[in-house]
Amino acid sequence: MSDATDRRILRQLLADPDVSNADLAERAGVTSASLWRRLDRMREAGVIQAIETRIDWRKLGYEVEVSLRFTLDKTEPRAFDDFIAAARLVPEVTEIQTFLGSVDLRLSVIARDMAHWQQIYRESILTLPHVADSDALMLVSNIKNVQALPL
Amino acid sequence: MSDRTATPDATDLAILKLLASDATRSAADIGRELQMTQPAIWRRIKRLSDAGVIAGRRISVDQTALGFGVTVFLGIRLAAKGRTSLEEFERAVTAIPEVQTVQHVLGQFDYRLRINARDIADFERILRRRIMTLPGVGQVEANVMLSEERRPGPL
Numbered sequence: 001m002s003d004a005t006d007r008r009i010l011r012q013l014l015a016d017p018d019v020s021n022a023d024l025a026e027r028a029g030v031t032s033a034s035l036w037r038r039l040d041r042m043r044e045a046g047v048i049q050a051i052e053t054r055i056d057w058r059k060l061g062y063e064v065e066v067s068l069r070f071t072l073d074k075t076e077p078r079a080f081d082d083f084i085a086a087a088r089l090v091p092e093v094t095e096i097q098t099f100l101g102s103v104d105l106r107l108s109v110i111a112r113d114m115a116h117w118q119q120i121y122r123e124s125i126l127t128l129p130h131v132a133d134s135d136a137l138m139l140v141s142n143i144k145n146v147q148a149l150p151l
Numbered sequence: 152m153s154d155r156t157a158t159p160d161a162t163d164l165a166i167l168k169l170l171a172s173d174a175t176r177s178a179a180d181i182g183r184e185l186q187m188t189q190p191a192i193w194r195r196i197k198r199l200s201d202a203g204v205i206a207g208r209r210i211s212v213d214q215t216a217l218g219f220g221v222t223v224f225l226g227i228r229l230a231a232k233g234r235t236s237l238e239e240f241e242r243a244v245t246a247i248p249e250v251q252t253v254q255h256v257l258g259q260f261d262y263r264l265r266i267n268a269r270d271i272a273d274f275e276r277i278l279r280r281r282i283m284t285l286p287g288v289g290q291v292e293a294n295v296m297l298s299e300e301r302r303p304g305p306l
Contacts, residue, residue: 002216007217010217013210014212017208017209045216047212047213047217048210048211048213049212049213050173050211051209051210052174052208052301053167053171053173053207053208054205055171055204055205055304055306056204056206057304059202059206061158062305067254067256067263088302091304091306092304092305094301096299096302097297097298098296098297098299099224099294099295099296100295101293101294102292103294110305135258135259136258137257137258137260137263138257139254139256140254140255140256142252142253142254142255143241143244143245143253143255144244144245144250144251145251145252145253146251147209147251149212150249150267151217151218
């Protein structure tokens, strides 16, 4: 679906998502016109799904980030649907993932400070439906966070 | 937002909300939607970028189409803890190309990892040859990701 040139463009783009189109064309060894055409085509084909803005929540005053892991009550057929629908209504939830493994679901939740976290936890997290078990991992620091893939 | 501590106003948050899902939207386009002039929007975007609130772009790709069909989240607990072992572990784990994310966390595990593999066999290779051989690694828990949704957050 994508040829060697497309992969070269993507490898460079994922390694440095903020690269300008001029620099990206040069690094991938293509002309600007060819780069535009190929990026357009990859977006249309859905290989590139979106170009989003990364927001630094700390700069907006959100100092706390927690990874919440849930096991759901699987005797309830609508457990996943109900849980995810409810989690979407919590504004401080930034990521929702489902898993195959000992954990069913994971949420990334941000809060301004520990008092705010406690409030979110009590009012919005403990009230989520069909939870059998949960545990929390509190973020200390991001050691590595890249988008690069070994293409 | 002229200094670090100043808080963005409702218009700033509205701009962030529009840019969050599409970083390629032009100031003119955002201006039309928020009924503001293009230069006014541009000035605010520049201010948010200079303040580091806009941290950059995230390229969301179809990993399966690119041959990386398996994403696994790992929880790792170190067997022996001490300052040197943390640094040694972190240096070794960040060097693994298939590892996209490494987070130092507090709780049942010491580290959270996000790993992209071509398939389950490829993941097994990474787990055995790269992860289990990391210095100080103890208990490892793996969960294979089935779906993922990013939310706009409190904007």
